[in-house]
Amino acid sequence: MTAIRTRIAARGLGPGDRLPSIRALAASMAVSPSTVVEAYDRLVAEGVIRARRGAGFHVATAEPAPFRVAAAEPSRDRAVDPFWVSRQSLDTEASASKPGCGWLPADWMPVGALRRALRGLARGADALLTDYGGTRGSPALRRLLAGRFAEEGLAIGPDQILLTGSGTQAIDLVCRFLLRPGDTVLIDDPGYFNFRALLEAHRVGVVGLPYGPAGPDPAAFEAIVASARPRLYITNSALHNPTGATIAPATAHRLLNLATAHGVTIVEDDIFADFEPDPSPRYAALDGLDRVVRIGSFSKTLSASVRCGYVAARPDWIEGLVDLQVATAFGGPSPVATDLVAAVLAGGGYRKHLDEVRRRLSGARRATAQRLGRLGLVPALMPRGGFYLWCRLPDGLDSAAIARLALAEGHVLAPGNVFSVSNSAAAFLRFNVTQCGAPDLDAVLARAMRAAARSGEPV
Known part of the structure; x- marks a missing residue:
């Protein structure tokens, strides 16, 4: 049923188009013909497809709804939604604090x-x-x-x-x-x-x-x-x-x-x-x-x-x-x-630029890990390069709750389940070490973590 709905939503099958025969679809999906019969019967009951005597099954002729990316799977908490995080990082004012974003500040670039x-x-x-x-x-x-x-x-x-x-x-x-x-x-x-x-x-x-x-x-x-x-x-x-x-x-x-x-x-x-x-x-x-x-x-x-x-x-x-x-x-x-x-x-300057960036990042990773460690945020590993720290929260706190509370104080964070298909990373936050310079970040994180602990939101 999901495969047929997906093809219709993506315009692979249009109104009135004939669906594969029961035997053909069963063979292509490696299921029994009875499974396809049941799926087609359910789709008929939902009005998605129509059965035509002697002519097989066809897509219903009603005009399909416009495709929306955000509706492609069940609605999620917007604090752990990839589109939400991207929009906040891209649309927030340039001067805002964005420890959860995925790029270097302008003064790090050539x-x-x-x-x-x-x-x-x-x-x-x-x-x-x-x-x-x-x-x-x-x-x-x-x-x-x-x-x-x-x-x-x-x-x-x-x-x-x-x-x-x-x-x-x-x-x-x-x-x-x-x-x-x-x-x-x-x-x-x-x-x-x-x-x-x-x-x-x-x-x-x-x-x-x-x-x-x-x-x-x-x-x-x-x-x-x-x-x-x-x-x-x-x-x-x-x-x-x-x-x-x-x-x-x-x-x-x-x-x-x-x-x-x-x-x-x-x-x-x-x-x-x-x-x-x-x-x-x-x-x-x-x-x-x-x-x-x-x-x-x-x-x-x-x-x-x-x-x-x-x-x-x-x-x-x-x-x-x-x-x-x-x-x-x-x-x-x-x-x-x-x-x-x-x-x-x-130009010869690009390699020198990279050497300088790698040097600065090495110091920034160490310094940021120490700062976050004082709050109980511990990196799962210390990377050999780059600008991300994947940090575990203390006491089973929920990173989505912390991200919502921090956003209210002007800081964009990246909660763990944004990165997890299985929603198994609620105990993590990803930090960009080059974007953690806001003087009030530590205080905001501490307040958000205390508030999340009081709310009792489970991981």
Whole structure:
């Protein structure tokens, strides 16, 4: 029933369309024909479909309601809703305190290099400021990316790289290309909350994979792929969001072997790679982009305002993704954005910028962990890089209750269950160590924790 409703909601089946025969649907879903008969009978009773004598079952002709992403699954407490957290982080005034957001403050970014690159572009050809970009995006930037990949052992040419409007658009294109409504996708639990939000829009099933200090649980991965038969596994391998964990080499090899054996494509979001002091294992490099797709962007290290992402994949998939991007965006990303990124990356200052950011982050992680520790907020692990601390609350407090109370005092937090498909992370908060500078943050957290304890909201 869910599979049929999903196809109708996603416009895979329209009013009056004939549904698969009972035997065909039973075979495709590996269930008995009697199960399909019962499902169709229930959908008829609900008015979703109609039975036509001698002509099978058809979608009811009533006009379907407009699709709403937020209604794609049962209503959740808005304090632990990925859309709620994203809206608060993006729409709150720039001066507001955002310990739960996912980006660096402006004074951590290479603003001087961006201004110099902008002045250089302003003196360039008029076409750069007026014309569409090529379908694959800036050749200069793709060559630079290919060179960076070669340093980690991934030898590909620029033609295997597609530039996109953002990292999120890169994942969206891959999902459009590889998924159909009703498919199943595996994501980490806990894992990046916008993966969940995006997959809701694609009307696919989502299954959580337990994720720990050494990465995903291989035994759980093997059991899930055998039972749920997911088409994709979407993950961060370097400096995992939200935990900050780094995948162990043995875990990476085992998961890649299991994914290959079960026909699962791994989509590797490598957006935090430049924050690592030393490179950790990458699925893409181990696999050579056979059943792995690498995506990323520059919003964390360069600018969230200059939107530019990329996809690296096997050549035939890149061809399909190029056509899909033309169909949905008429060409690649803005030439101004891609040439700006290329100009900054080509300059010697970018590597110095990263060295300085890594140095500052190391100090900020230690200092923030000490501050939070005095409040009883203890990191589950101390990451080797990046700007996240995944902290456990004391005394079984509920992070959603604390987030609501802190928001009332002007602080945006990221409660644990935003990141958890199974809603098993209510005892955690994710902190961005670069966004914890508000002088009253400690006092607000202490008050919120005391108030949550008095309210008695269970985890």
